[in-house]
Amino acid sequence: MKIEELTEAFRKAMVDTFIPEIRQLREEICGLRGEMQAQNAALRGEMQAQNAALREEMKEIKGALNVILHRLDVADRVAKLEGQMEYLLKKAS
Known part of the structure; x- marks a missing residue:
């Protein structure tokens, strides 16, 4: 066999073998x-x-935290007003 025939036979064998697998x-x-x-x-x-x-x-959660913060703010204001009322009552008496 010639080199070309061997090369062609090898190529055909590779194609027949690997193309279906690929x-x-x-x-x-x-x-x-x-x-x-x-x-x-x-x-x-x-x-x-x-x-x-x-x-x-x-x-x-954000809504609940806002409610809590508002209540704390109101409580703080009430405490300050109570403190001012006590001061004014002491001052008046």
Whole structure:
């Protein structure tokens, strides 16, 4: 056999052997890519839902903290007024 015939026979053997395997691997990779994209989309949806729920909780907590701060502010003002009233009563008597 000539070198060209041997080279051609080797190329044909490689093509016949590896091309089906390459095609199969490509299909598997495409399938895995699709699965990963689907899982990624599902996880993204879950994270967005959790994020929205956390935002709502944060709004509720912020509202409760504002109420507490307002009550503390009112209590502080009442205490100051009581102190002023005591001072005025002592001064008046």
